Amino acid sequence: MDPILRRSLxxxxxxxxxxxxxxGRYLIVGSWQAFEIIPLFMPVWLISSVVxxxxxxxxxxxxxxxxxxxxxxxxxxxxxxxxxxxxWLLMEGVTLARQGSGVAGGPxxxxxxxxxxxxxxxxxxxxQVGYWRFGASVVTPAGVVYMxxxxxxxxxxxxxxxxxxxxxxxxxxxxxxxxxxxxWLSHLVLVALALLVFYGLMRIGFRIKTSxxxxx
Amino acid sequence: METILxxxxxxxxxxxxxxxxxxxxxxxxxxAGIFGPNxxxxxxxxxxxxxxxxxxxxxxxxxxxxxxxHEPGIKNRIxxxxxxxxxxxxxxxxxxxxxxxxxxxxxxxxxxxxxLDDFKVNPLRQxxxxxxGQRKLLSLALALSHGxxxxxxxxxxxxLDIVYRxxxxxxxxxxxxxxxxxxxxxxxxxxxxxxxxxxxxxxxDGRIVTHEDKDxxxxxxxxxxxxxxxxxxxxxxxxxxxxxQPFGSSGLTxxxxxxxxxxxxxxxxxxxxxxNASLExxxxxxxxxx
Amino acid sequence: MQAKQLFISLLPSNPDPMYKQATDQIKDxxxxxxxxxxxxxxxxxxxxxxxxxxxxxxKRAYLDLETEGYILTRAGLxxxxxxxxxxxxxxxKLGEVRAEMRRIVRTGSKFGITLDDIIRLTRQLExxxxxxxxxx
Numbered sequence: 001m002d003p004i005l006r007r008s009l010x011x012x013x014x015x016x017x018x019x020x021x022x023x024g025r026y027l028i029v030g031s032w033q034a035f036e037i038i039p040l041f042m043p044v045w046l047i048s049s050v051v052x053x054x055x056x057x058x059x060x061x062x063x064x065x066x067x068x069x070x071x072x073x074x075x076x077x078x079x080x081x082x083x084x085x086x087x088w089l090l091m092e093g094v095t096l097a098r099q100g101s102g103v104a105g106g107p108x109x110x111x112x113x114x115x116x117x118x119x120x121x122x123x124x125x126x127x128q129v130g131y132w133r134f135g136a137s138v139v140t141p142a143g144v145v146y147m148x149x150x151x152x153x154x155x156x157x158x159x160x161x162x163x164x165x166x167x168x169x170x171x172x173x174x175x176x177x178x179x180x181x182x183x184w185l186s187h188l189v190l191v192a193l194a195l196l197v198f199y200g201l202m203r204i205g206f207r208i209k210t211s212x213x214x215x216x
Numbered sequence: 217m218e219t220i221l222x223x224x225x226x227x228x229x230x231x232x233x234x235x236x237x238x239x240x241x242x243x244x245x246x247x248a249g250i251f252g253p254n255x256x257x258x259x260x261x262x263x264x265x266x267x268x269x270x271x272x273x274x275x276x277x278x279x280x281x282x283x284x285x286h287e288p289g290i291k292n293r294i295x296x297x298x299x300x301x302x303x304x305x306x307x308x309x310x311x312x313x314x315x316x317x318x319x320x321x322x323x324x325x326x327x328x329x330x331x332l333d334d335f336k337v338n339p340l341r342q343x344x345x346x347x348x349g350q351r352k353l354l355s356l357a358l359a360l361s362h363g364x365x366x367x368x369x370x371x372x373x374x375x376l377d378i379v380y381r382x383x384x385x386x387x388x389x390x391x392x393x394x395x396x397x398x399x400x401x402x403x404x405x406x407x408x409x410x411x412x413x414x415x416x417x418x419x420x421d422g423r424i425v426t427h428e429d430k431d432x433x434x435x436x437x438x439x440x441x442x443x444x445x446x447x448x449x450x451x452x453x454x455x456x457x458x459x460x461q462p463f464g465s466s467g468l469t470x471x472x473x474x475x476x477x478x479x480x481x482x483x484x485x486x487x488x489x490x491x492n493a494s495l496e497x498x499x500x501x502x503x504x505x506x
Numbered sequence: 507m508q509a510k511q512l513f514i515s516l517l518p519s520n521p522d523p524m525y526k527q528a529t530d531q532i533k534d535x536x537x538x539x540x541x542x543x544x545x546x547x548x549x550x551x552x553x554x555x556x557x558x559x560x561x562x563x564x565k566r567a568y569l570d571l572e573t574e575g576y577i578l579t580r581a582g583l584x585x586x587x588x589x590x591x592x593x594x595x596x597x598x599k600l601g602e603v604r605a606e607m608r609r610i611v612r613t614g615s616k617f618g619i620t621l622d623d624i625i626r627l628t629r630q631l632e633x634x635x636x637x638x639x640x641x642x
Contacts, residue, residue: 003314003315003316003318003319007304007315056304056305056306057304058302058303058304058305060268060298060302061301061302061303061304063267063268064266064268064291064296064298064301064302064355064358065291065316065319065320066287066288066289066290066291066292066319066320066321067288067291067319068287068288210270211270213269213270216268216269216302441515441517442513443511443513444511444513446513461556461557462511462512462548462552462556463511463512463513463514463548463553463556463557464513464514464515464556464557466515486534487513489515489517491515491517491518491519492519
């Protein structure tokens with residue numbers, strides 16, 4: 001396996017395991033609220049994966065080796081994409097499995113999860129490119145700040161759901177219901193758009209990685 | 217003479233410093249020395265030549281190829297030792313070698329570990345626990361263990377004790393001995409690399425001030441110590457760095473070959489004496505003239 | 507008064523130590539008449555500053571010169587050239603020339619240069635002592 005991939009993969013897998021083990025199990029045993037809340041935490045885990053994997057990365061060392069910047073960018077981007085797909089499959093899989101028991105909210109939950117994963121995917125890509133453009137000294141604190149905000153909002157939403165009777169449920173909101181009316185179409189379009197933007201970010205990543213010295 | 221590395225009109229801008237229009241050609245089988253004071257741009261130039269940092273305008277071709285098209289191929293054949301080598305700090309030396317090895321087409325593990333042994337670097341140590349000099353030696357060991365044709369070193373003797381310095385010079389000489397492999401080294405002159413350099417470039421303030429074969433350079437430049445009035449007026453006027461003292465004056469010339477005949481009289485009479493100019497003398501004079 | 511100014515240059519590349527170079531060059535100056543008997547030598551500090559060497563080097567040179575009788579040092583007044591027997595000076599230089607000649611003769615014989623060649627050359631040089639070295 002590509003050494004760069006191997007080194008980063010460990011962090012991503014670790015995060016995936018803690019996500020599944022700590023949060024994911026609520027999807028299996030919890031009520032419908034779990035499906036409203038757990039996906040909100042997913043971006044935190046993904047950004048954390050990026051931050052941890054970039055923490056001790058040594059691009060200056062990699063520059064000495066016969067590796068092109070393009071292949072580094074591709075490796076990192078494919079990793080983010082693959083792991084997001086795994087998160088997505090796991091959550092969608094559990095949702096579908098539990099649809100029978102009437103706990104999950106059906107199509108809108110599926111759409112909600114997809115949206116959360118798309119958001120996390122593109123955000124993760126932005127942070128990754130950010131590392132190349134601005135360097136770890138800028139982006140790691142930014143990542144930590146983002147994670148804090150995301151966590152805070154998710155916790156507020158969780159608490160409000162419990163204590164505010166009229167607190168809006170995101171998965172049942174109008175835009176998501178509209179999208180889930182034609183489930184297959186909207187999923188197709190969402191995924192296609194997501195991949196397109198992701199690809200665009202990767203191209204930007206190519207340009208930035210070759211011309212930036214901030215990460216060295 | 218085959219050109220192993222060619223740079224044309226390289227420019228690069230930082231906030232407080234620029235490389236301005238650097239062009240150079242390195243012959244295969246030679247030891248090329250790039251010398252200059254601090255801040256002259258040696259490291260920047262080396263980083264541009266080895267594609268560590270991008271440049272604004274100009275071209276670099278190594279082994280006749282450009283980095284845009286053949287980066288991995290070129291880097292496979294270059295052994296680069298940076299001024300401050302970077303590694304995955306929290307990993308061991310051995311892990312580093314295992315990480316790097318798959319990327320090189322001709323990785324030689326036994327050679328690498330033998331070098332570590334010679335350099336007295338413990339493969340099991342974490343890189344962050346190595347001293348600066350040891351990290352340099354690790355970088356050198358990596359550079360010498362993948363069949364590179366071109367070694368590029370940035371201030372390799374800084375941080376090494378004199379025993380290692382001498383061993384390094386010997387190693388570099390041996391590297392080019394068969395005429396197929398080449399060395400480019402950037403350094404302060406006083407680090408001893410001027411001994412082995414065959415082609416010399418002087419860099420100052422982002423520009424190349426001089427480029428010459430070292431032997432020719434040293435034969436052109438001489439110190440002349442002379443008794444006041446012993447030299448023909450015409451010769452004395454052409455001297456640089458003239459210093460007049462009560463018991464003899466001295467001056468530097470870069471035209472010794474042309475002046476030799478005119479100096480013959482004074483030399484034979486014992487009214488003038490010659491002394492070799494060091495590369496340092498020459499560089500300092502050229503910098504002052506800029 | 508001195509006909510010519512004293513000229514000393516100490517070269518690091520010379521295998522002789524600096525103090526010995528200084529001693530030799532001062533002896534030469536005395537022998538050629540640049541320094542006459544009774545002439546005052548520059549002070550140790552003067553000379554060491556001008557030549558950019560340590561005062562200890564010059565002090566040692568002066569000490570050796572005094573020991574060998576070339577100069578006299580008067581406390582507070584400085585060092586002066588002694589009245590040296592010209593023959594001693596001549597003998598010293600002759601010794602140096604002899605060493606050079608031995609080298610030339612030995613080297614020459616390796617290349618088939620005969621004594622006649624050397625004598626002929628010596629005559630030529632005698633006629634034009636400071637001429638061009640390019641001819642033979």
